[in-house]
Structures are given as structure tokens and as C-alpha cells.
Amino acid sequence: MITLENVSKSYAKGQPAVNDVTLHVDKGEFVFIVGDSGSGKSTMIKLLLKELDPTSGTITVNGQVLNKMRHRKIAKYRRGVGVVFQDFRLLKDRNVYENVAFAQRVIERPNRVIKKRVPEVLTLVGLAEKYKSKPNQLSGGEQQRVALARALVNRPAILLADEPTGNLDPKNSFEIMRLLEEINERGTTVLVVTHNREIVNSFRKRVISMKKGVIVSDEQEGGYVEN
């Protein structure tokens, strides 16, 4: 499903943020990515979404080589990938409903479907009542859950979640993580970047650990790796 071959990404001269990473994730896998602050986890997520292009190496997702993808195809590719951004990236001037609906509009779902699907997903993340609020009228955790709802609403084949529980209390975090597990069980490939040691340790999934842009360990049914 996802293959990285000798992928490096340098923002400027000096130490690359992602350094010669080779990695394969199968369809339907659930992977935790852990690592220090600044070790290149978010950069990897951005590479997979083709928000950034690698300085060297090849990224293949679903048989498509991202490096060579034509400009016209990028939008279509991204529609198959659900992303929770570390900084949420909600549309500030639209309310919760419109933020989530936007992902559906982009794939030209008819209004009828949108009207049914969006409230469903908002209920799933516990925000059904807040559908009319603008992002700046939400608490940090609520914004994070809107971002998650938007990533889920299209039932994407791949879900990339960058720190999806950083602003959530432990109970909420566990619930959200169980939701991701459930989605994964229905066939979605899930990559979760997290700092939450408790969660990583209790879910016993594949854990990829990064340090200074390099993968330092990759364990099936692993725990949180302390560097």
C-alpha cells in the first residue's frame, strides 16, 4: 500500500528532517509512529500527502509514484487519503458542519448524502451539538475532533493522523483511538503519529520509532520506545 525507498527530505542545508528512510506498510495495517519532538514524523506525513516532495528517494502509494505525479492528478490522489493535521488546519471562516462537509463537496457528493453523512461522523467524535460553531468558538480538543471527523467523513482508504489526541483528555483519547482501530478493522490503512505512551503501550500495534529523521526501530505489537 505504502512504500518509501531511501526517502530523504531536507528543508535547508544541514541535517535532513527525514534521512534515507525505507519503509513498507501493507494494506489494512495499523501503525504508530513515535519519536522525539523534531524527529521528522510530521514531515513524513506531509510527504505521504504530497504536501512536500522528497529531496531524494521514491514514495509509492497504492501503486502510484508520488514524485512523478502530474499536477492535475494530485487533487484526486489526496481525496483518497484522510488526514488529521497536527495543527488541525480547519477553515476558519466556516462552521463545524461546513468544515466536515467540505471534504464531501470536494468529491462532489450530492447534498442529500452530505446531509446524512456529516451529522453521523460528528456524532461519532462527540460533536453533534457543536455543528454550528466556528473553529475559534471551540476548545482545543473540540477542534481536534473536527479535524478527525473531516478525515473520516469520506471513508478514505488511507488515514494519516498526526498527533490526533494531543489536546484530548485520556478518556477521550482512548475512545478516539478505539474509533481509529475500528475503522482500521473495516479495511482502512491507518498511520498514527503520537506522543501518548499509555496509548501506544496498551494498543500493541506495529510501532515505528524515529530519531533525527532516521527510523531507529520498527516492531510488530511493540510498545513506546524511549530514546
Next chain:
Amino acid sequence: MITLENVSKSYAKGQPAVNDVTLHVDKGEFVFIVGDSGSGKSTMIKLLLKELDPTSGTITVNGQVLNKMRHRKIAKYRRGVGVVFQDFRLLKDRNVYENVAFAQRVIERPNRVIKKRVPEVLTLVGLAEKYKSKPNQLSGGEQQRVALARALVNRPAILLADEPTGNLDPKNSFEIMRLLEEINERGTTVLVVTHNREIVNSFRKRVISMKKGVIVSDEQEGGYVEN
């Protein structure tokens, strides 16, 4: 030092975000504030900074009643309070150094002092090398540490930190928390909002727990309270 008497804050009609809260924090205390997503923790921080005014009740900080404070006095009051915002609120068009220096410029520190003090604080949070980067060239955790450095640089009498380790790995989180403890030991009153159960449980400080805008428990040397 900090006294709240029957403080309520409603953003709109319906359930208030902070509901009839009465609370006293002594000078030099270290307090954790915990609670579900949306329980009113950030709202309380915003009230203490006079970013928001309460709908009813009185807030007194350092002998000054915030509700009655004149517009001209607000800036001066805020200079005595260091804040780490949940969403960082860094100045996007300035680099790390300028972001931290800004807090010093505001209190009209001479350039000579700024040039010495800012690198010191950046070293303290582990960002000495990144001083030239703009916020959007930093990882989530790095941005969070810049926000912390900015809150600390003026050695404020009160430190309010809203989820200061939400984007940090466990090791970094513990280090930062130990830094806050140290600052507290030097006399600063510290209020930390956090979801990190491990940290709350291991530091054994006063823990105030909120639920739906109400304080549901307040323990000295407490642990993380599950609702």
C-alpha cells in the same frame, strides 16, 4: 495571589463554559488543572489574563480586581503574567528569537539585556539552534517550546500554561515540567492545564479537576481525576 469568587462565563445562551467557580491560589503555589475536553479550562486561563471578561463574579489577581481594571492598565497587568497558549499564538512573521524578544521589548528592556536573556531562555527549552527559524519552519513540539520560552523570558510573577506539553514526547514533557517546577520553587505562581495523566500522577501537586465548567475536586498532592 489569585482569587475567583462565583465566576461564570457564558459565550452564548445555554450552558456556561465556566459556571460559578470559586477558587483561591496562594503566591508560590503549583496547580494542575485537569478535565475533559470542553470543560472550561482554557476559558479560565483566558479570564485570568483578562482576554475575556467574566459574565458574573469577581476575579482578583495580586490585589487588582480585573473586572474593574481600566483599559490603560491592562497592558501593564499582562506584562506580569507569562502565558503559554494552547494554540501557541506565535507571531508568524517573526523568527524564534524575535518572538521571544518581543516579550522583553514590550517591557522596554534595553537591547543589551535582550541579547543576553533570549538565548539563555532558548537554551533552557532546548531550541538554541533554531533561533533563526520562523514558526512555520518548526515542528509542533518546537513551536510549543518557543511559546514556553516567551512566557518565561520576563520571569513573571504568575505563569499560566495551557497544555504546554500536548505536542511533546514523554521525555521532553517531563523535562519541561521539571523546569516549571524549578521556576515555581524560585517563587513564581504556576498554573498548568494538562491532559497528561502520567505527569499529574508523578508530580503530586495540587490538582483542580473541572467538569462542564464546574470544579468537581480540588486536592493537595492529588493525582489525575477520572470523571
Next chain:
Amino acid sequence: MLRISTIGYTIKQGFKNIWTNKMFSLASIATMGACIFLFGLIFSVFVNFQYIVRTAEEGVAITVFFTDDADQARIDEIGNEIRGRSEVTQCNFVSAEDAWNSFKEDYFEGDASVAEGFQNDNPLANSANYEVFVDKVESQGELVSYIESLEGVRKVNQSEAATKTLSTVNRLIAYVSVVIIGILLIVAVFLISNTVSMGIAIRKEEIGIMKLIGATDFFVRSPFLIEGVIIGLIGSAIPLGALYFMYNKVIQYVLEKFHMLNSLIQFLPVKQVFESLLPIGLVLGMGIGLVGSVITIHKHLRV
């Protein structure tokens, strides 16, 4: 290829953009409005100037003199023939006495003593004539040939110098108006492009987010296009309306302030000016809005 719901969404989003960024939209509309207002103002002024010059041109008469053997009957006949021409608006007989009197008025400025010497001896005895006015200066040449071919006509004077001067002034005014309007248009496109740029700058983040979620260029762009067109239309409709209602007031004011102009010049009626100004203004506004946003979108939306 496009779903109806998508088109609906796009149009709705265009309007919503305008509403959400009220202040910014207002600024754009105001910029546009200011440009179109100035355009309309200068357009009106110059259309009127042209009209005034035209009217003045028409006031330039052809003078027809007669041979010595033409008697009054023949002269009357010639008058009728001239009046029969469709391009002739007026044909006045000026007797030799009239000519002499008017000459005395003009030249001696009522200084009777000088003129007295000629009292019984009209020096312009030979100068009875017709003053002929035509509807268009262009018709003058043909008419002159025709009149010259009539029997009993000694000479036809067309005051070439005056005509030339007027048509030069006319050309000069046309040039100046074209230059000023041209500059204004460039300024307008420039300002609008800047305004749209800023609008996009304000929403750069939002646009980036949309693209990351999988929105196509077209999907992101089209609301901006529609926004540009709407702003262009509103921004031209308002100043045109304002001009429409100000027009008569201003003319009235000018005529009051400068009585002596009353007899000299005549202004175009507002209806006639707006017959061309309204469609030109609206199309211009819409065009500027569209061009402004197309250029800017193309420049800035390559995310």
C-alpha cells in the same frame, strides 16, 4: 462533468466569500466604484465637450453671395432651393443694409462718427447674402458644390479657418479623453488586481487547506471568479447610479453659476449619455473584476 450541486455550491460560495469578508469586499467594491465613477465622470464631461464643439461647429454658417444680375425673385428662388435640401437646418436672408449694420456694430463698436462718412454710400452694397446652417459639418462640402452650381450665385464662403480650429480642438479633446480614460482603466485593473491579490493573501491559508483536502484548482478558483464578477457588477452599478442622479443637478448648477454659458452651450440629456455609458460601464466593471481575478488567481493559486 460538473454536478449541479457543485455549481450551486460554487455560486453560493462566491456570494458567501463576499459576505464573510464583508470589509474586504466593501474595499474591492469601493475601489472598483471609485474607478468607474471617475471613468463615468470623465466620460460624461468629454461626451458633453464633444457635443458642445459639435453644436458650435454647426453654428458655423455658409455664406452665399449673388451675382449682380440676380434680382430679388431669383434670390428668393435660390433660398427655396437651398431650404429644400435635407441637410439644411436654417437659411436666413441678410440684406445689404443688415450686413452693413452688423458690420458697423462689429467693427466700429457703435462708434458712430467713423461710420458717418459712409452714410449714404453703403460700402457693402454688394453683400446681400444667405446664411445657411447645416446639420452636420460633414455635409457642408457637398452642399457648397451644389449651391455653387446654382444660377445667380456669385460666391459661397465657408469659414474654413473656424471649421478647422474647431475640428482640431475636437480632436485634441478626443485625444486627451482617450489618454485619461486609458490611464484610469490601467489604474483600475491594477487596483482591482491588487485588491484580489490581497483577498487571496488573506485566504492563502484556507486555500492551501482546501487543496490538501483534495480540492481541484477549478473548485478552489471558481468562487473567486464569481466573486470578482459580482464585485465588478456591484462596483460599477453603484457609481453609475450615483452619476445618473447627479448629472442633472451638476448641469443645473453649472448653468446657474455661469449664466453666460446658457446661450453659448447646450448639454446632452442624461438619457443620451447613459445610453452608451451604462452598458460600457457595466461591462467594464464586470470585465475588470473578471480579468483582475483571473490574472491574480493564475498568479497566486498554483499551490
Next chain:
Amino acid sequence: MLRISTIGYTIKQGFKNIWTNKMFSLASIATMGACIFLFGLIFSVFVNFQYIVRTAEEGVAITVFFTDDADQARIDEIGNEIRGRSEVTQCNFVSAEDAWNSFKEDYFEGDASVAEGFQNDNPLANSANYEVFVDKVESQGELVSYIESLEGVRKVNQSEAATKTLSTVNRLIAYVSVVIIGILLIVAVFLISNTVSMGIAIRKEEIGIMKLIGATDFFVRSPFLIEGVIIGLIGSAIPLGALYFMYNKVIQYVLEKFHMLNSLIQFLPVKQVFESLLPIGLVLGMGIGLVGSVITIHKHLRV
């Protein structure tokens, strides 16, 4: 009260704001530039028009006629006395023959046959005169009284109609120019205020953050003021410079295109126009920048 380092920071920040928001600053400068350019253009055109009208006014001569008993010696004396006056720029003697010849030219347009009747009998025998030109139209009245008081002077003609027409045209042009420039200024302040608003809108978040960190209103505002002034200065200096270099080219072009104007009108030298346009333009630009930002800051920065 203010530390020097704070003042330094403020000014530096003003320049930095401009640099950081390059695109936005450019837009502001361009907006300002467009306004000042149009202002300068219209200013130049109307200053020249005024000048041309002035020149034309001066071309209107006073005509001095003599009594029958004034012989050539007395006439020469009168001429010397007139030439002695400081306001007189020219004083030409026109003999009766000259007057008659010029009259024939003017009136009969070279049609010799009509004039022949008078051959040996100049009908204007009495009309030898001086054509006197003055430096300022205002001096005319006084001069006329003086000349009338001279012995041997029968009559002084000043062509009142022509003078009146010209001064009316002059007033009309002044009015139109004041109105257009006034509208332009309002438009300029408006556009600049909008541009500053947008600038503040773009940085609204940043400003909010600054305030939460404890920055005073003054600390937040002053860089914007300085920014406004700098943008105003740059935005007026550039178009004024452009106008300065275009001025002569345009005049040359106009004179080439319209040969006949060459003799008729004379343009003001660029130096003389810019003596007033430059300071007015710069102060205007700075003022608009300052006023625009003060108004907007006051409106939007009450965080």
C-alpha cells in the same frame, strides 16, 4: 518616557512591516501612487490650461484712438508715455492704412472686388491707433483711466466681451479642476484607508497576540503610523518622478501632433509646475498615509 531602544525598534519595525508584507506594501504604494499620479496629471493639465488662458488674456490689447487735432508728434509723445508705464509690455502703432488693410483682410477675406469701391477713400481714415499690451489683466483698468486722461486721446477701447469670456472660461476651468481634484483626494483617502484596513485585517491575529503579551496600544500602533507615512512618501515620490520625466515628452508630442497649437498656446516649463506640485504632492502623500492609518488604526485596534 520612551526608551531610545524602543523608538529604534518602532521605526525599524515600521520598515520591517513594509518589507515583510512586501506584496501588501506594494499594493498600498501602488494605490497611493495611482492617486497621486492622477492628481499630478490633472494638476499639470489645469495649471497649463490656466496659463494658456492667462496668455490669451494678455493677448487682448487695449486700442487707443486719437482726436482729430493730434498730429504725429503728439501721437509719438502719447506712445512714449504709454511705453513708460511699467505694466505695459508692448505698444504698437497702427496707421490708418494698416487698419484698413487688416480690416479688408478680416472682413472681405481677400475678395478684392468689394474693397475696390473704397480705393482712394479709406473709410477708416480716422482709425490710426496704438495697440497696447499689459502684463496682467488686472492692471488693465487702471491703465485705461490713465491713458484716457492723456491729451490727444479720443477714445480707449478695451474688448470687454473677450476679457469677460476668458475670465469666465478661466473660472469654469478652475471650478472643474477643484471638483475633480477634490473627488480624487476623497477617493485617495478612501482607498488608502481601505488598504490600511486590509493590512490591519491581515495582521489582526498578530496584533491580538501582541496585546495579550502586554504591548500597549501605542507600542502596537506606532509601527503602523510609521508604515503609513513611509508608504505615503514612497507612493507620492514615484509618480511625481514619473510625471517629471514624462512632462516634456508629452508636451513635445502634443505640439507635434497639433502644429497649429504651436502659435496659439505656450506650455509652462516643468520647473515652474513642479515648484508647487512637488511639495503639494509629497505633503499630500504623507498626509494621506498618516490620516489613512490614524483613522483605521483608531477604528480597528481597540483590542
